[in-house]
Amino acid sequence: MNTDNKEAVWIVIPAYNEGRAIGNVLRNLLHYPYSVVVVDDGSSDETYQECLKYPVTVLRHPANLGQGAALQTGISYALRFPATKYIVTFDSDGQHNADEIAHILEPLKQGKVDVALGSRFLRPGDAVNIPGMKKAVLGLATAFTRFTSGLKLTDTHNGFRAITAEAAPKIHITQNRMAHASEILQKIADHKLRYCEVPVTITYTEYSKVKGQSLLNSVNILWDMMRSNIK
Amino acid sequence: MNLSQIILIGLVLTFALYVFRFRTVLRDRLIYLFLIAGGLTFVVMPELSTQVANLVGIGRGTDLVLYAFIMFTLFNTVGLTSQLKKTDAQITALVRSVAIANARIGGSQLTPADAGEAEGNPGFAKS
Numbered sequence: 001m002n003t004d005n006k007e008a009v010w011i012v013i014p015a016y017n018e019g020r021a022i023g024n025v026l027r028n029l030l031h032y033p034y035s036v037v038v039v040d041d042g043s044s045d046e047t048y049q050e051c052l053k054y055p056v057t058v059l060r061h062p063a064n065l066g067q068g069a070a071l072q073t074g075i076s077y078a079l080r081f082p083a084t085k086y087i088v089t090f091d092s093d094g095q096h097n098a099d100e101i102a103h104i105l106e107p108l109k110q111g112k113v114d115v116a117l118g119s120r121f122l123r124p125g126d127a128v129n130i131p132g133m134k135k136a137v138l139g140l141a142t143a144f145t146r147f148t149s150g151l152k153l154t155d156t157h158n159g160f161r162a163i164t165a166e167a168a169p170k171i172h173i174t175q176n177r178m179a180h181a182s183e184i185l186q187k188i189a190d191h192k193l194r195y196c197e198v199p200v201t202i203t204y205t206e207y208s209k210v211k212g213q214s215l216l217n218s219v220n221i222l223w224d225m226m227r228s229n230i231k
Numbered sequence: 232m233n234l235s236q237i238i239l240i241g242l243v244l245t246f247a248l249y250v251f252r253f254r255t256v257l258r259d260r261l262i263y264l265f266l267i268a269g270g271l272t273f274v275v276m277p278e279l280s281t282q283v284a285n286l287v288g289i290g291r292g293t294d295l296v297l298y299a300f301i302m303f304t305l306f307n308t309v310g311l312t313s314q315l316k317k318t319d320a321q322i323t324a325l326v327r328s329v330a331i332a333n334a335r336i337g338g339s340q341l342t343p344a345d346a347g348e349a350e351g352n353p354g355f356a357k358s
Contacts (some may be wrong), residue, residue, distance in 0.1 A: 039330065055338030059330040065323055073327045077334065176323055231254035231311050 007083035009034040009105065012074030014067050015092035019045040021207060025090075026054040037077050038092070041070040056224045068180025074171040075163075076168045084165045087173030091159045095202050104162045114167035114193040117153065118200035129204040141218065145182055149189040153197060157181045160200045167193050178217060179224035233288035233297055235298075242302060250309050259310055 011034050015022050022038065029036050036056035040048045042064035059073055071089055078087050086108055090096050096118075099209040107113045120127040138157060145156035151221070161184070163171060170191045175183040188195050249258075273280045273296060280292030289295050 037334075052335060052337035055336065058335050058337055060333065061321070061324055061326050061330050065326055069323050069327070073330050076327060080331075151304065174320070176319065201304050227316065228310060229251050230316065231251065 005083075006033050008085040009088065009101075010074075010078035010081075010084055010086070011036045011088045011090050011101065012071060012072030012078060013090050013092045013173050014041060014074065015039065015040045015043065015047050016041040016067065016070070017043045017045045017047060017062065019043065019047045019050050019091040019103075022047055022092050022093045023050050023053070025052065025092055025094050025098075026056055029102070030054065032098055032101065034088070034101065035078075037074045039070040039074040039077075041065060041067065065151075066177035066180075068173045068178070068183070069129050069176040071180060075168055075173075079165060079168055086162055086164055087168050088162045093206065093207065096160050097201050097203070100160070100200050101162075103162060104200065105199065108162055109165055112194065113196045114164050115171075115188055115195040116198050117155070117195060118158040119153070119155035119197040119209065120158060120200060120202040121154040122197055122199035126199055126201045127204070128201060130159045130202070131204065134204075135153040135216065145185055147186045148182070150230075151183070151185050151189055151195065155197070156185060158200070160202075167185070167191075175222065175224055175228060177224055178225055179228070182221065182225060183228075209212075234296075235284075235287040235289045240289055246302070246305065254309075254313065259306075266299075266306075269299070277332065334341060 011029060013022075013036065018025075019185075025219055026036065026038070036054075038051045038056055038058050040051060040058065040060040042061045048058065048060050057077070059077060061070065061073065074089075075087055078084050086105055088101055088104065090098075090101070100118075102119055104116045107116045109149075120130070138155065142153065142156045145151070146153065159181075170193065171184055171187045173180045173183060208224065273292075277292070280295050282292075284290065284292045284295035287295075289298075
C-alpha cells in the first residue's frame with residue numbers, strides 16, 4: 001500500500017514573522033510528496049508574500065492569535081479533505097529536517113500509533129548546538145508535563161509531530177499561545193491515544209535562537225494553563 | 232489564629248473551588264445580589280460592621296469592609312476573565328474561518344476563489 005501520495009499527507013506550518021526563513025523551509029519541502037499548508041499568523045513582515053511564491057496552500061490569520069491557534073487552523077484546513085490520512089506539524093524557522101518527515105510518519109503508517117512525537121533527546125547528537133539554558137528549561141518542562149499528563153516522554157516541547165486524521169479531531173487545540181504543546185499531550189492522555197516518540201534532529205541556528213522561547217515565557221505558559229481552567 | 236483568619240482562608244479556598252469547578256453565570260449573579268444587599272445593609276447600619284467584625288475577631292468594622300471589598304474585587308476579576316476567555320474563543324473561531332475561506336495556493340496555481348469569486352473580492356488581489 002503506497003500512502004505516499006500528495007493528498008494523504010499534509011504538512012502544517014505555523015509561521016509568524018518568518019519572512020527570512022520560510023522560503024528555505026518551503027523550498028526543501030517541495031522535493032517530497034506532501035501537501036503543505038502554511039498558516040501565517042498575522043505576521044507584520046513579508047511572510048505571506050514569501051509563502052505565495054511557492055506551490056503551497058497559504059492561510060492568513062487577519063489578526064495574530066498565537067502558534068497554537070495557527071496550528072489548529074492548519075489542521076482544521078487539512079481535515080476538510082477526505083483524502084487526508086496524516087497530518088504533520090513542522091516548524092517554520094528551519095529547525096526541522098524535511099527528510100525526517102518520512103521517519104515520523106512510519107509508526108503511523110504501520111498502524112502502531114495515533115500520534116508520533118518528535119524528540120531531540122532520544123539520540124545523542126540530535127539537538128545540534130543546543131544552548132545550555134535551553135536544555136535546562138526543556139528538562140524542567142518535560143518533568144512538569146510528565147507529572148501532569150502521565151505520559152512518558154523525553155521531549156515535551158517539540159513542534160515536530162505526526163497525527164492520523166482519525167485522531168486529529170480529538171486533539172482540538174484551544175490554547176492559542178504556547179501552552180498548546182502541553183495541551184496536546186494532555187489530550188493524548190485524556191483520549192488514551194496511542195503514541196510514541198521518534199528521534200528527530202533540531203538544528204539551532206543563530207536565527208532560531210533569537211526566535212526561540214525564553215525561560216520567562218514558561219510563566220506565560222503556566223498562566224495560560226491556569227486561565228483555561230476558569231469556568 | 233483567630234476566627235476571622237480561619238474564615239478568610241476558608242473563603243479564599245471556597246472561592247478558588249468555585250472558580251475552577253462550580254462557576255455559572257446564574258450563580259455569579261446570585262452572589263452579586265447578595266453582596267449588593269450586604270453592602271447596602273452596612274451603609275444603612277454602619278455600626279453593624281463593627282459588631283460583626285468584633286464577633287469574628289477583627290478590631291474595626293472598616294477592616295471587615297476592606298476584606299469584603301478585596302473578595303468582591305477578586306470575584307469580579309474572575310468574572311471578567313471568564314468573559315474574556317469566551318470572547319477570545321469566539322475571535323479565534325472567526326479568524327480561523329476567515330483564514331480558511333481565503334485560502335490561496337502560491338506558485339503559479341490559482342485557488343477556486345482566485346478563479347471565480349475573486350472578481351468580487353478586491354481585498355484579495357492576485358500578487
